[in-house]
Amino acid sequence: MPNKTAQKNHDEMFPNHVSTLKQTDPEFIAVFDNFAFDEVLQHSHLDVKLRLKVTLASLIAMQCLNEYKAMVTAALNVGVTPVEIKEIVYQAVPYAGLGKVFDFLNGTNDVFREKGIQVPVAPQSTTTPETxxxxxxxxxxxxxxxxxxxxxxxxxxxxxxxxxxxxxxxxxxxYTRTGIDQQTREMLTFAMLISMGGADPQVKGHVAANHHVGTSKQTLLDIITVLLPFIGYPRTLTAVNLVNDVLPDKEG
Structure with missing residues (x-):
């Protein structure tokens, strides 16, 4: 069984939900939940809304549609708005490509319809073809x-x-759209790039960009930390090395 802290954090995202895997694979769920929803969170300072936002971005980048749809429900449960969720999906297009994101547009709409959320959501564009x-x-x-x-x-x-x-x-x-601010968009982009792999130069560019818009190195490490259970150790350790390359710790 997951420990009390892990269960509490899980219940915040999924109140009154009984996982099928908890019935079929109880040992695995205990290990995963204790790690992802207790131990990992002890080493991160992200609030739950931001944690869910970067998780959604990561799952899109990795093509994890079923887990993404589950986490959309969790995000809604903790107060992430439908507009914010749609903006996360749209933000993924220039980085993951429409070929990967298309199913997530439809998956998001499926969850919204199940929850009685009207689509389309409020428009957020601030530009015209001319501007x-x-x-x-x-x-x-x-x-x-x-x-x-x-x-x-x-x-x-x-x-x-x-x-x-x-x-x-x-x-x-x-990036000119409203619904999510530029700093959050940069954090989402960082989360996507470290999750998809094979984009090390772009990761380094967006580490620098995050730093430029006011995101601290510690926050980037916090993002890597909460994504570790979902992206695995190879991509996690690569991401840590790339952050250190761009933002080395000061000595003395």
Whole structure:
């Protein structure tokens, strides 16, 4: 059986819920819940809402649809809003790609309908086709500095469109949306990148971006900590090393 603390934390997310696995695999559930919902949480300072937000982002990146749908219910139970959940899904598109995110759009809508939540949710876009490029470029400068400007200035003609896409699509279409603030979007992006693997340069770029918008190294380590039970040790330890590469601890 999970210990009392693990059970309490689990019940906060899933009140009055009896897990099927608790009946079929009680030893496993005891080990997992004691670790994920007690021991791990002793080493993280994230509030429960942020913890669920980064978990949803991570599960999208890893294509864990069934667990994602369960965690959408948990997120709603602890007070994450339907708008915030939809924005997490939308934020995943420029990083995981629509091919991976499409099922999660439908899965989110399925859970919302089951809960009686009306879709579509309130619109959050702040740009138009005419303004998305300029607003996106202004936003990317706020978050990551002049990297896209340098790409626009130096990229070969047959590659310059990638820098344009970063400005008008990645940042202009997504980061300019309301519903979730820019700092949270950066934390979600970090959670997705460390969860999907194979994107080490981008992880390092978004460690720096998180730091630039005010997210501390400790918060990034807290995010890695709460995701460990879901993403496993190889990606966890890789993420810790990448954070340390960009933000080394000060000596003395």
């Amino acid at each position: 998305r490029a300029d607003k996106g470029l202004a936003t990317v400068r706020q978050i990551v500095g002049d990297g896209v400007d340098k790409m626009l200035a130096t990229a070969p003609a047959n590659q310059k469109h990638f820098a344009t896409f970063l400005a008008d699509n990645c940042f202009g279409d997504y």
